[in-house]
Amino acid sequence: MNRIIHNNKFILGNKKIIYHSCPKNACTSVKTMIMRIFGDDRSNETHRPWPHTIIRCEDFSKKQDFDIRLCIIRDPVERFTSAYINRVVHRKQMPYVDFDDFVENFPIYYKKYGSINWHLSQQSRFIGRDMSYYTHIYDVSEVLTDLSGVSVSSIREQSSKKYEKPILTKDQARKVKDYFKQDYAIFSKIGRYHENFSNRA
Numbered sequence: 001m002n003r004i005i006h007n008n009k010f011i012l013g014n015k016k017i018i019y020h021s022c023p024k025n026a027c028t029s030v031k032t033m034i035m036r037i038f039g040d041d042r043s044n045e046t047h048r049p050w051p052h053t054i055i056r057c058e059d060f061s062k063k064q065d066f067d068i069r070l071c072i073i074r075d076p077v078e079r080f081t082s083a084y085i086n087r088v089v090h091r092k093q094m095p096y097v098d099f100d101d102f103v104e105n106f107p108i109y110y111k112k113y114g115s116i117n118w119h120l121s122q123q124s125r126f127i128g129r130d131m132s133y134y135t136h137i138y139d140v141s142e143v144l145t146d147l148s149g150v151s152v153s154s155i156r157e158q159s160s161k162k163y164e165k166p167i168l169t170k171d172q173a174r175k176v177k178d179y180f181k182q183d184y185a186i187f188s189k190i191g192r193y194h195e196n197f198s199n200r201a
Helices: 027-037 076-090 099-104 106-112 114-119 170-179 181-190
Strands: 003-006 009-012 015-020 068-073 136-139
Touching (some): 076 170, 106 114
Antiparallel strands (some): 009 015
């Protein structure tokens, strides 16, 4: 019987699944997809925390013995620009600064504003540092159909697309990559962002 065991742990068919979610890695879309699989669809509600109140992002604590161990990763530069548009420009979760300022003074804003800290922590905070633990790793840009046959891109819940995406200078890209060098080091071990480890399942 398909059911949610607890938070990010599920039974789907005869498989036990754990999904280590990470902020700004399509987690709203994927969580919505998962909830729809289990017959819970409140995506039209104005109360934005759904489905995060049911499937929560959590600090990675320990490896778990599940049939499918899933995470989604994202290029840190792309994630950085997305968080700026969504959290600073769109949702106004810190006083507005232009993108140049945000890049230059990111360490200050990261320490000062909780939403920036949460959404732009190293991805390894949420998915750990050992990518060999996972049976399935997806890049955020991929279509995740293995579990439901539904395209994540077709159920995206974020609403920041009307804002123009910043274009980084070479120096800005270098600075952002340096901020997230830990994630880049971890991801380099799987060869490329679009690696799918499903053959390990």
